[in-house]
Amino acid sequence: MSLLEVKGLNVGFDTPEGEVHAVNNLNFSLNAGDALAIVGESGSGKTQTVMAIMGLLAENGHVNGQAMFKGKDLLQMSTSELNKHRGSEIAMIFQDPMTSLNPYLSIEKQMIEVVIHHQGLNKAEARAHAVEMLRAVRIPDPERSIRQYPHEFSGGMRQRVIVAMGLLCEPDLLIADEPTTALDVTVQTHISHLMSALRQNSNAAIILITHDLGVVAGLCDRVLVMYAGEAVECGTVEQIYYDPKHPYTQGLLNSVPRLDRPEDTELHAIPGNPPNLLSLPEGCKFRDRCPKAYAACTETPPMQIDEGQHAHCCFRGASE
Amino acid sequence: MMQDTGMARHTLRRFLGLIPTLLMLITVAFFLMRVAPGGPFDSEMVLPPEIEANLNAKYHLDEPLLRQYFRYLGQVAVLDFGPSIQYKDWTVNELIAQGLPVSMRVGLTAIVVAFVLGTLLGITAALKQNTGMDYSLMGAAMLGMSIPNFVIAPVLILLLAVYAGWLPAGGWDSGIASMVLPVITLSLPVTAYVARLTRGSMIEVLHSNFIRTARAKGLPEMVVITRHALRPALLPVISFMGPATAGMISGSVVIERIFSIPGLGSYFVQGALNRDYTLVMGVVIFYGVLIILLNFMVDLIYAWLDPKIRYDENH
Numbered sequence: 001m002s003l004l005e006v007k008g009l010n011v012g013f014d015t016p017e018g019e020v021h022a023v024n025n026l027n028f029s030l031n032a033g034d035a036l037a038i039v040g041e042s043g044s045g046k047t048q049t050v051m052a053i054m055g056l057l058a059e060n061g062h063v064n065g066q067a068m069f070k071g072k073d074l075l076q077m078s079t080s081e082l083n084k085h086r087g088s089e090i091a092m093i094f095q096d097p098m099t100s101l102n103p104y105l106s107i108e109k110q111m112i113e114v115v116i117h118h119q120g121l122n123k124a125e126a127r128a129h130a131v132e133m134l135r136a137v138r139i140p141d142p143e144r145s146i147r148q149y150p151h152e153f154s155g156g157m158r159q160r161v162i163v164a165m166g167l168l169c170e171p172d173l174l175i176a177d178e179p180t181t182a183l184d185v186t187v188q189t190h191i192s193h194l195m196s197a198l199r200q201n202s203n204a205a206i207i208l209i210t211h212d213l214g215v216v217a218g219l220c221d222r223v224l225v226m227y228a229g230e231a232v233e234c235g236t237v238e239q240i241y242y243d244p245k246h247p248y249t250q251g252l253l254n255s256v257p258r259l260d261r262p263e264d265t266e267l268h269a270i271p272g273n274p275p276n277l278l279s280l281p282e283g284c285k286f287r288d289r290c291p292k293a294y295a296a297c298t299e300t301p302p303m304q305i306d307e308g309q310h311a312h313c314c315f316r317g318a319s320e
Numbered sequence: 321m322m323q324d325t326g327m328a329r330h331t332l333r334r335f336l337g338l339i340p341t342l343l344m345l346i347t348v349a350f351f352l353m354r355v356a357p358g359g360p361f362d363s364e365m366v367l368p369p370e371i372e373a374n375l376n377a378k379y380h381l382d383e384p385l386l387r388q389y390f391r392y393l394g395q396v397a398v399l400d401f402g403p404s405i406q407y408k409d410w411t412v413n414e415l416i417a418q419g420l421p422v423s424m425r426v427g428l429t430a431i432v433v434a435f436v437l438g439t440l441l442g443i444t445a446a447l448k449q450n451t452g453m454d455y456s457l458m459g460a461a462m463l464g465m466s467i468p469n470f471v472i473a474p475v476l477i478l479l480l481a482v483y484a485g486w487l488p489a490g491g492w493d494s495g496i497a498s499m500v501l502p503v504i505t506l507s508l509p510v511t512a513y514v515a516r517l518t519r520g521s522m523i524e525v526l527h528s529n530f531i532r533t534a535r536a537k538g539l540p541e542m543v544v545i546t547r548h549a550l551r552p553a554l555l556p557v558i559s560f561m562g563p564a565t566a567g568m569i570s571g572s573v574v575i576e577r578i579f580s581i582p583g584l585g586s587y588f589v590q591g592a593l594n595r596d597y598t599l600v601m602g603v604v605i606f607y608g609v610l611i612i613l614l615n616f617m618v619d620l621i622y623a624w625l626d627p628k629i630r631y632d633e634n635h
Contacts, residue, residue: 056532
């Protein structure tokens with residue numbers, strides 16, 4: 001049984017202009033110890049996918065489909081039922097370290113409440129555990145730092161605190177939403193090391209949302225490429241990096257600056273913008289920006305699964 | 321503890337800052353009162369010049385203004401507001417000491433009611449945002465804010481005192497029964513305002529990222545609200561409570577008149593109308609000190625609630 005199996009996930013938002021289709025018919029699954037990267041441009045539905053799984057959608061959002069976690073559907077759970085899993089078995093690391101910590105509470109209060117609530121530790125045990133975790137993420141002088149407030153920390157330190165907070169209960173599934181985007185490169189490396197260590201030590205599964213394809217290669221073994229709320233390609237890191245089938249994936253990879261090709265001085269970009277999620281076009285959603293589009297692309301291309309579980313949805317995919 | 325010294329320093333700094341404010345208040349009030357036309361002995365009946373001169377001499381009103389000012393400062397420094405000019409045989413200190421306890425009892429009760437009830441209603445409305453509950457609460461709050469107290473008071477008297485006969489229509493015997501109607505009248509608009517203020521800030525806080533983090537931790541919604549959301553949501557309410565409290569415990573003329581309560585409020589108006597210089601100065605300074613002290617308390621509560629304020633002050 002997979003740890004997490006997402007089937008036919010749809011996420012929409014009611015807005016005054018109409019319904020925004022943020023995620024459409026998304027399927028993926030994850031076993032214990034897997035590390036899956038979800039990549040794609042801003043607005044491709046990566047974040048809303050995991051928000052829906054965590055039950056954290058905005059009030060105007062609605063979701064249908066299935067998200068089976070250890071055999072139980074997270075999407076059907078009441079909030080109190082969901083709360084037994086959130087924070088303990090599933091932890092989430094958010095995108096913006098500057099605003100994700102409560103500015104009115106000390107780091108200590110924010111960290112110990114997780115373990116006190118889920119593991120029933122007393123205050124002193126919880127505190128000792130939290131200090132250890134801060135030490136593990138290399139916060140200097142953790143006994144003193146834990147008494148401080150978020151505004152006394154830099155962005156990188158706050159993100160490390162958030163990572164430490166996520167790891168406190170040794171989750172089976174860690175969802176990290178662009179955990180390193182706001183950080184400088186050395187801290188980025190450190191944070192990805194922390195996540196790989198969690199994976200190795202406790203066989204946790206990781207979902208990493210990012211648009212940094214470099215981080216993906218270091219940490220993950222599978223990649224799900226999303227475009228306009230849909231999965232366009234999914235495969236192992238090797239398959240995606242060395243044999244991308246979908247023109248969108250190829251465009252994404254092409255837009256990564258390559259230090260190993262000094263003669264290539266141009267910064268490549270995919271022309272155009274993602275489609276309006278209020279009124280998605282029929283057929284392939286990428287067709288208007290696709291250099292390889294042809295007549296058949298006005299029909300919706302089916303998901304094709306090649307050997308080695310490499311899936312993609314492009315009529316041209318097989319022929320390239 | 322680092323935090324404690326930060327708090328102590330913050331307190332001391334704020335406290336020292338109060339002295340110039342107070343001095344400025346006294347100065348402006350003193351000279352403004354003298355600039356206003358008329359004097360304490362002007363009335364329908366014109367006094368013979370000799371008598372007026374004698375009276376002026378008695379109250380030192382014949383001295384140069386600056387000398388009067390410094391004489392007054394000296395008095396205030398030892399907390400002596402002098403004799404009332406209008407109410408013969410009474411000192412201003414006595415008048416305040418007589419009216420204040422009554423005004424304070426009514427005012428403090430009303431402010432506590434307004435704070436507790438207002439925040440509870442506001443939080444309820446915020447949690448039920450855009451439901452029938454929210455709309456009816458906020459509609460009622462709007463009504464409570466817009467009906468003036470001189471309309472509410474007679475209606476309450478009519479319903480609860482005259483028709484139902486449950487409560488006295490007015491008068492003051494220091495009992496609970498005689499307090500109920502004045503307290504309701506006084507607290508109603510403040511409750512309504514606090515409820516609206518709380519609702520607004522609570523809704524804003526509930527949309528912030530750190531609340532999302534708290535929810536992602538799997539904490540029960542009750543804990544998310546009380547531990548994570550309440551503190552920031554109450555900050556705007558706290559800063560409103562300072563001046564509101566000062567206003568309420570120093571007495572309301574309208575309410576004291578309608579319910580015949582011997583409070584402090586009527587001295588404000590009487591003193592000003594009669595050009596009772598010492599009485600006006602006394603109540604103005606008293607009221608000013610009250611506002612300054614309550615704002616000072618608000619500052620302290622703010623610093624206690626918001627660690628960032630302690631931090632910014634000391635770095």
